[in-house]
Amino acid sequence: MRTRIKQETNLRLMQTATQILQKYWNHNTFRSLQNEIIDSVLKGNDTFALMPTGGGKSICFQVPGMMKDGICLIIPPLVALMKDQVANLQKRDIKAIALTGGIQSNELIELLDNCEFGNYKFIYLSPERLQSDWVLERIKNLPINLIAIDEAHCVSQWGHDFRPAYLKISKLRTHFPKIPFLALTASATPKVKEDIIKELGLNNPQIFQKSFERPNIAYMTFEVEDKLFRIEQILKKNPQPSIIYVRNRKSCLDISSQLDSLGIKATFYHGGLSLKEKDKNMQLWMNETVQVIVATNAFGMGIDKANVKTVIHIQLPESLENYYQEAGRAGRNGKKAYAVLLTSPSDIVQAENQFIHILPDRKFLNEMYIKLCNYFQIAYGEGINEQFSFNMNQFCLKYGFPTLKTYNALQFIDRQGIISLAQEFSEKITLQFIIPSKEVIRYMSLNPQDEEIILTILRTYPGIYELQTAFNIQLIAKKSNHSEEEIITLLRKLKEKEIVEYQTKNNDATLIFNEIRDDERTINRVAKYLENQNKLKKEQFKSVLHYVKEKKACKSRLILIYFGENTIADCGSCSYCITKKVKKKEDNGLSYEILTLLKSEDLNSREIQFKTKKTTDEIIFALQQLLEANKIAIKSNNKYTLLL
Numbered sequence: 001m002r003t004r005i006k007q008e009t010n011l012r013l014m015q016t017a018t019q020i021l022q023k024y025w026n027h028n029t030f031r032s033l034q035n036e037i038i039d040s041v042l043k044g045n046d047t048f049a050l051m052p053t054g055g056g057k058s059i060c061f062q063v064p065g066m067m068k069d070g071i072c073l074i075i076p077p078l079v080a081l082m083k084d085q086v087a088n089l090q091k092r093d094i095k096a097i098a099l100t101g102g103i104q105s106n107e108l109i110e111l112l113d114n115c116e117f118g119n120y121k122f123i124y125l126s127p128e129r130l131q132s133d134w135v136l137e138r139i140k141n142l143p144i145n146l147i148a149i150d151e152a153h154c155v156s157q158w159g160h161d162f163r164p165a166y167l168k169i170s171k172l173r174t175h176f177p178k179i180p181f182l183a184l185t186a187s188a189t190p191k192v193k194e195d196i197i198k199e200l201g202l203n204n205p206q207i208f209q210k211s212f213e214r215p216n217i218a219y220m221t222f223e224v225e226d227k228l229f230r231i232e233q234i235l236k237k238n239p240q241p242s243i244i245y246v247r248n249r250k251s252c253l254d255i256s257s258q259l260d261s262l263g264i265k266a267t268f269y270h271g272g273l274s275l276k277e278k279d280k281n282m283q284l285w286m287n288e289t290v291q292v293i294v295a296t297n298a299f300g301m302g303i304d305k306a307n308v309k310t311v312i313h314i315q316l317p318e319s320l321e322n323y324y325q326e327a328g329r330a331g332r333n334g335k336k337a338y339a340v341l342l343t344s345p346s347d348i349v350q351a352e353n354q355f356i357h358i359l360p361d362r363k364f365l366n367e368m369y370i371k372l373c374n375y376f377q378i379a380y381g382e383g384i385n386e387q388f389s390f391n392m393n394q395f396c397l398k399y400g401f402p403t404l405k406t407y408n409a410l411q412f413i414d415r416q417g418i419i420s421l422a423q424e425f426s427e428k429i430t431l432q433f434i435i436p437s438k439e440v441i442r443y444m445s446l447n448p449q450d451e452e453i454i455l456t457i458l459r460t461y462p463g464i465y466e467l468q469t470a471f472n473i474q475l476i477a478k479k480s481n482h483s484e485e486e487i488i489t490l491l492r493k494l495k496e497k498e499i500v501e502y503q504t505k506n507n508d509a510t511l512i513f514n515e516i517r518d519d520e521r522t523i524n525r526v527a528k529y530l531e532n533q534n535k536l537k538k539e540q541f542k543s544v545l546h547y548v549k550e551k552k553a554c555k556s557r558l559i560l561i562y563f564g565e566n567t568i569a570d571c572g573s574c575s576y577c578i579t580k581k582v583k584k585k586e587d588n589g590l591s592y593e594i595l596t597l598l599k600s601e602d603l604n605s606r607e608i609q610f611k612t613k614k615t616t617d618e619i620i621f622a623l624q625q626l627l628e629a630n631k632i633a634i635k636s637n638n639k640y641t642l643l644l
Contacts, residue, residue, distance in 0.1 A: 017042075020066050021059070024092045031056045033208050037182070038064050041146060046181045046205040048152075048197060050188055052212050052328060057184045058085060061148035065122055066094070070143035071115065073172075074124045076150040077163055077415075079422070082124040089122055096122035099129055100420075112138045127154075127165035128417040128514060130172070140175040147172055149200060152183035156195035157532045159188060164529060165417045170201045181205075187321040190564040212324070212563045216331045218573040219555035220340045221548055222620065223627075225604045225638025227314050227342045228258055233616060234340060235264050235292060240309030241285065244294045245326055247315045247354065255314070256294045265290040271298035276484075297322065306333040312340045316351040319540035320547060320562050343548055345636055355541050358402065359534045360409040366523040368409045369418075371399045373517045383513040390421070390511040412533070416526045420512040431457070431471040431491065432501045433464055443499060453490055456480040468501065551576070551628055579621060590614060590622045595642065598632060602639040 017038055021027050030038070033051060037060045040047045051057050065072030076082050082098040089096035097120055099111060112135075115123055123142070129135050147169075153159030155166040173181070183196050183205070197205060224230045235242055246252055252268040259266040267281040267290045285293040286305060293299065311330040317323035323341070331337025360368070375395055376388050392410070396403050414421045433440060440458075444451040456479045461469045477484045495502040515522065547558050556571035570577050593612055597603060603611070609619045623640065626632045632640050 016067055017063050020063050024066070024094065025059070030059070033210050034059055034063075037208050040206040040208070041180055041182055042067065044178070044180050046202040048183045048193070048202060048205045048207045050185055050193065050207075050209040052186055052210060052214070052324070057150065057186065060184065061146060061182055062089070062122070065146055065148075068145035070145035071120055072122050072146045072148060073139070073142075073144050074122060074148045074150060075127055075130075075166075075169055076124060077127065077154045077161065077166075078151075079126065079420075081150070082126065086122075086124055094122065095120045096124065098124040100126050108135070109138075116142060127163060127169065128420075130168040131165060131417065136171065136175065139172075144176055144179055146182060147176065147179055148182045148184065150184050151186075152196045152200070153185045153188045153192050155199045156188075156192045157529065158195060158536060159185075159192040161415060162529060162533060163415045163417070164526065167199060170199065173201050186325060187563070189562070212560055212565055213556065213567075214328060214331065215571065216334055216336055217327065217556075218336070218338050218575075218578075219327070219559065219571070220338055220575040221343065221555060222340070222575060223343050223345075223634065225344065225634065226606060227344065228255075229606060230342055231255075231259070231312060231314070232262050232264065234310060234312065234338070235259070238309045238338065239291060241288060241305060241307055242292045242310040242312065243299070243308060243326075243329060244292060244312045244314065245299075245317075246294060246296060249296065251314075252294050252296060256292075259292055259294070264292060266292040266294055269293055269295040269299040271296065297326070304332065305329070307335070308332065308337065310338045310340060312342065314342050316341075316343065316347050316544055316548065318355050318537070318544070320543050320559060321540070323544070323547075324559060324563075341548065344638060345634055348545065351541070351544075354404065356538060358404040358408055359537060360405050360412065360530070361534070362523065362527045362530060364405060365409050365412065365527070365530060366520055368401060368406060369413065369523055370519055371395075371401075372410075372419075373519075375399075376511075376513075378513065378517045380517050380519065383517045384515055385512065387510060387512045390509045392509065412530060413526070416529065418513075418515055418522060418526070420514060422510040429471040429473060430468040430501075430503045431461070431464060432466075432468045433499065434501050435499055437465060440499065443497075450490055450493075453480045453482055453487060468503070551624075579624060590618060591626055594622055594626065594640075595631065598640060598642045602635065602637075602641045604639050608640070 017035075018028075018030070021030065033049070034056055037047060037049050041061070041064045049057065049060060051060075061072055061074060074085075076085070079098075079100045082100060086096045086098045095118065097111060097115060099108060108129075114120070116138075125139070149155070149166070149169055151161070152166075154161050154163045155169065156162060181200060181202055183200055183202060185192075185196065188196065196202075222230065231244065244255060246255060249270045249272050252270045256266045256268040267284045269278060269281050273281070281293065284290045308330045311327050313323065313326070317326070327339035330339055372395070373383065375398070376383075376386070378386065392407065393403065395401070396406050410419070410421055413419050440454065444454055453476065456476055457471075458464065460476065460479065461471070463469060473484050473487050476482075477487050480487075491500065491502045494500040543562055547555070547562075550558060554570035554576050555574035557567055557569075560567050570580075590612065594608055597608060597611055605619055605623060608623075609616065612619070614622075623632070627634070630643055633643050635641055
């Protein structure tokens with residue numbers, strides 16, 4: 001009887017969950033494991049969920065958060081992720097707020113007051129905020145119904161992107177002993193999984209682990225001499241939406257332009273673009289006005305386009321975690337898709353220079369931090385909450401620091417909560433009216449179409465006649481009920497008529513000091529984490545090299561083994577498996593023909609294809625067989641040569 005009642009109760013709860021899913025997210029059914037995780041949370045269990053990218057992790061706390069009375073507290077690692085999820089919830093008329101590290105204390109107090117009395121359902125809190133005891137005191141007075149830790153691998157020293165601030169999350173357990181914890185991650189090795197459960201203090205957690213296997217994705221690894229030619233072949237053969245991941249901003253522009261010249265419509269995305277440019281380029285791709293988006297790893301947060309056919313990496317990734325997450329943006333509709341990694345002989349050296357040789361050690365980190373404080377004239381024992389515009393290139397030039405090593409050092413102290421670094425371009429606008437107020441009134445009477453915007457500006461910035469005033473376009477657009485484009489057009493017109501002084505300036509980044517300057521003590525406190533992270537990054541890169549160099553194993557199996565899944569079955573569709581499917585014809589003579597050609601001169605694959613009149617797949621297969629048999633080698637100029 002009790003069992004039946006329990007089953008009926010669970011059924012009613014899940015019916016309610018489905019109704020919420022339909023109402024707010026327009027989905028009729030849950031994805032694999034979402035049902036089970038939500039059910040566990042609703043029963044009050046601590047829960048650990050390992051769901052690969054695209055599995056719909058956020059639904060697992062958003063739906064129960066809507067079902068339960070009170071507020072769901074979410075702790076994610078990145079400000080961009082917080083803002084993205086809050087914006088998505090607000091679009092659905094769900095009250096949500098983000099309390100990030102850069103908010104001043106007086107503003108934060110006001111926002112927390114709003115949380116307490118404003119009927120909010122979701123609070124996104126940066127882990128660094130938990131360092132402040134007074135924030136904890138305020139949080140414990142809120143009606144928290146669930147605590148969700150997103151990207152929970154950040155709590156482990158052996159997880160990529162470890163953040164010591166995540167270790168403070170366990171403090172919440174003392175304040176909310178009966179509130180369930182939900183730890184979510186998309187990538188965790190068995191060691192990291194154990195760490196998460198231990199460090200968060202999860203109490204007999206229900207564990208849900210979705211397999212890392214993506215049977216609809218064919219993992220392809222090819223060593224090629226002409227990457228652009230191979231990209232063109234792939235994209236023309238598969239004309240559906242595609243992503244190409246590159247290592248830097250310049251490559252974004254170059255590859256995008258080259259694809260356009262080949263008749264393949266493309267755009268680009270990187271951290272240096274303004275928000276407006278990012279949105280514009282993103283929409284071009286989302287709406288399929290262009291086929292391809294060429295991007296750095298800045299692209300990915302909140303991206304959920306179901307019909308991506310191909311994800312191409314043209315340089316070695318930093319880790320298999322990163323590669324798996326980025327490759328996993330293909331085929332989310334369950335249809336056949338491709339994750340292609342193109343390599344060349346020089347890639348390993350380049351990748352070592354980028355990922356390994358530029359890892360900052362304790363000495364460099366300490367020197368860089370002191371110089372950073374000096375750069376902004378931060379006195380010893382001061383600097384907390386101070387904010388600056390920051391041009392990293394100028395900083396490196398001034399002190400003779402290598403750019404990539406400095407960038408990694410800044411990233412590290414950002415993850416430790418010592419500083420907050422916003423890497424997007426920000427446009428700083430200043431405005432001042434330079435004619436008397438009566439002349440402004442006269443202008444409005446003659447130009448009534450501009451009156452509403454001008455009055456909004458004057459009401460918002462009462463001192464704008466006296467001095468250059470920092471100006472927020474988004475705020476004025478919202479208050480005046482006009483578009484940002486209309487505001488900018490008017491400002492330009494007023495400047496031309498010499499009514500206002502209007503200036504814009506682009507800054508590389510905004511930097512906030514979260515702690516007082518304490519020089520060596522600051523760095524010594526986090527140095528052990530730096531050493532662990534350097535060791536981890538070296539091990540991760542070795543795993544990438546193993547994945548690329550291993551020619552006699554299924555690529556899908558190699559990924560699964562890395563994440564602790566042992567399987568004996570090959571996927572049947574990766575670059576290794578397809579070579580097994582090709583029937584070897586002893587009498588076709590292609591290998592002999594290639595060897596004969598190479599006796600006369602070294603050739604690249606395109607030249608071999610032209611001379612033999614064979615298909616690309618036939619040539620690639622034959623060359624791979626000859627390489628594995630050590631009969632030929634590929635030279636640094638990307639030409640094949642005979643081995644004596």
